[in-house]
């Protein structure tokens with residue numbers, strides 16, 4: 001197994017070159033990029049200064065003045081070209097995602113596929129920015145609703161989906177007429193730079209009706225995100241990250257009446273009922289709880305097992321947890337790669353300790369050192385039998401920890417699943433129509449995503465993505481999420497000669 005750090009640094013340099021990132025951007029800078037695969041430094045990126053950030057936001061504002069005049073289907077053409085360039089770069093960018101985040105290769109490539117999918121979706125959307133014709137109460141009048149570009153869109157994204165989250169926002173924002181200024185996680189600047197290089201190729205093919213400054217990135221720490229949040233020229237900010245981050249960002253945006261699209265924490269659950277197809281449930285749970293090393297916002301963190309299946313199902317789960325293939329995420333067959341860094345590992349250990357103190361029985365969860373890499377943080381996935389839903393089970397811990405508890409009555413289980421702060425994703429495994437429909441009903445799951453016989457993670461882009469409560473309420477990607485990037489004008493036109501007033505008001509002068 002070739003896991004020497006120098007090999008990964010060399011491979012990173014070769015990938016960046018193939019993707020079109022100038023070498024001087026990623027060498028000799030002050031921002032060290034570590035690969036979680038070995039923990040070693042693979043690049044030294046140059047960050048964006050406060051003055052440069054200000055200039056980029058200014059350029060984006062200028063770009064807005066021009067871009068809003070470009071017809072939406074033509075704006076869609078740019079996104080179509082971005083999708084084409086992403087298709088050509090899928091192998092290289094997917095591998096770079098794996099190198100920078102530690103996700104297994106098929107997930108790295110899957111992330112790029114998600115970008116391609118949203119580009120396709122947005123191209124179609126560019127011809128469907130529909131308003132309404134509304135019945136008016138006045139004679140010889142017409143009333144309608146028109147959608148206009150909103151302004152500069154800020155995107156703040158997290159390390160775990162370093163490029164897909166940008167694309168859900170950017171593909172829609174661009175067809176809606178909004179330039180995009182992106183603050184990627186400081187842990188993943190390389191994939192951001194590579195994405196901008198890909199966009200640059202699409203822009204070069206597009207022609208000169210694309211203004212300069214349409215897509216920019218601010219590379220560096222949280223101060224740059226704050227600059228986006230506090231800048232009056234930025235009309236909408238889509239922020240993905242922890243609930244703590246959302247609590248800081250939300251009020252600051254509200255203070256200046258900017259629009260917020262918040263996609264924050266999840267504490268996602270699955271209910272496995274008496275009638276469940278257990279083979280299917282087992283596979284779905286394994287992917288949702290262990291995939292991406294438990295570092296998706298949609299990761300499955302809690303399972304409620306019906307009393308009648310508790311013991312046998314738990315036994316099968318334990319076997320999966322004991323035998324899951326841990327290791328180099330670039331190697332074929334690996335299902336569980338490393339955590340992002342030491343801090344993630346420490347947070348995981350603290351949660352497991354808290355679970356023990358709350359009466360939980362922990363299986364697994366310890367550090368795994370099969371590759372002999374002291375600076376990388378591989379762990380065995382943790383399965384925790386909890387006597388009740390208490391302690392760390394009520395919080396999101398960004399690590400592969402699955403809390404399991406039992407239930408006897410479905411409304412009780414639905415109540416438990418809803419009794420946490422977050423409201424992102426949820427699922428039920430059942431073959432009973434009544435159970436499934438109750439779960440999806442107004443009295444069922446309170447999450448933005450509720451699935452039947454599918455785990456809570458791995459959503460397609462066609463649906464609106466996001467959740468309720470402490471998840472922040474924002475929606476990205478499909479359905480009518482595009483509306484958040486536009487402003488709505490209600491227009492009433494009088495084509496008659498009289499001036500009837502609404503509500504029958506008389507006012508004759």
Ligand code: UN1
Nearest residue numbers: 161296297298457458459
């Ligand atoms: C995230 O973790 O921020 O549904 C996004 C999913 C992916 C997106 C996750 N499509 O799991």
